Amino acid sequence: MEAKEVFVPITLESIEPVIFPDVALYIKTGENYVLYKNHGRDFSEHDHDRLSKNGVEFVFVSKDDMEVITSHMEASAERLLKSDILTSRAKGKMIYQTSINFVNDIFTNPDKTTDLDRTKRLIENLMLFISDNPDAITSLETVMSHNYHTFVHSLQVASLTLLMHAEAYSLSRDEMLDVGTGAILHDFGKIFVPQEILNKSGKLNEEEIKVLKRHPEEGYLFLQGKGVLSPVALTIVRLHHERCNGSGYPLGLENRDIPRSAQITGVADVYCTLTTDKSGTMTMPPHIAVQLMRNQMKDLFAPHLLDTLEKLVCTEDFQQFIL
Ligand SMILES: [Fe+2]
Structure with missing residues (x-):
């Protein structure tokens, strides 16, 4: 065929x-x-x-x-x-346009225009909000110019994080903007990680892993010092690598001690890392990634959040196929 x-x-x-x-x-x-x-x-x-x-x-x-x-x-x-x-607003708009070109890849079926429209609206609102906040837009520009892949990845994670929140909880517009801002800047701390480590194609050695693992805390400390992000957004930046069984970092928190928004961003982060490559295009089918997160990464994520993820990224065709 x-x-x-x-x-x-x-x-x-x-x-x-x-x-x-x-x-x-x-x-x-x-x-x-x-x-x-x-x-x-x-x-x-x-x-x-x-x-x-x-x-x-x-x-x-x-x-x-x-x-x-x-x-x-x-x-x-x-x-x-x-x-x-370019003014801050114009830069925000440009970042938004570039962003929309990459968010579609988080879905199984690129033809699902309803999902694309929904994501576009969420990101559009987020970007309008961010472009009115000079410190936030500068932070995003810094991520974009330090490592483009980190920027594309952050966009995909922010889109999925917003969709998961919208699907599972009813948040106010302000709460959604806080969550979206935290998710889009979740890897901000990677600006302190050398390019050679971020772009290395082979396995990282122990020392490199140690440097990379500092990014949640470093990003958190820097952005907290700036005083522009809400506590929810800062929590996402700091705790998106915490895992339910306590194996995450930087604090090794467990289950309910990890705030919901950080857990959701963590799920979206791992899903996007599994499914897209450095050019931002899809490399692993969504249902395989969700299965892998359920089986091989057992105990790392709350099962109900994986259900929400599956509902959003796997098509009904696939669900029928496995039943
Ligand atoms: Fe991260």
Whole structure:
């Protein structure tokens, strides 16, 4: 059987005409992906205007082209963030647009537009909130320019953390913003970890692991010192590596001693690490990752949170298949 081509949505606003990589772009009509431009033809200002006037918010690229697009976005994000022309709000918007291009990968089925719309709304609100807070936006920019993969990963974790909270509990808008801010900055402490360790492809040695494991406490201390994050957000930064059986760090807390928001962020963090690679694209099917977390990582996570995760990321087709 021929493998089905998988498409990834890219926000139209994040495509800079002419300099965007020369890949085929598709638009979606009904259930079908229609070729808009093939390799070898520039995507012009005119194309951009035309699609925008027609209310097109996303164009689609083949998943096989994602690697080249990720490197392009990494380079342009760095360039734009370093420029003094952009206001904090504009930078927030740019980070948001880049972000939306990566959050879709947390779902089994990229065609599930309801999930994408829901995630987009949650992240949009979060980004609007963050872009009004100069210290928070600076913190996020710092993560983005230190290690792009950490930034993409943080976005995916924040999206899933927000979705899990929305699914399992009814939080007020303010509480959701606190949780989202904590989740998006959960790995802030990695800015203190050298690039060689963060980007190392092989196994880390003991000393490197020790350095890496300092990131929750270092991130917490730094952001606490800044005095801009709420206690809930700071708790997520500090405790997202705590595990129910006490094997986590930095404090080795158990079960209910680990605040709910930190537990959920921990589940989302591990799930996203298992399912996506450094370019932000999916490498392990969601149901395999959930099974692995239930069986091989037994006792690390609260079972009811794994149920919530499964409900969000595994399709009904799969549930029927295993029954
Ligand atoms: Fe972490």
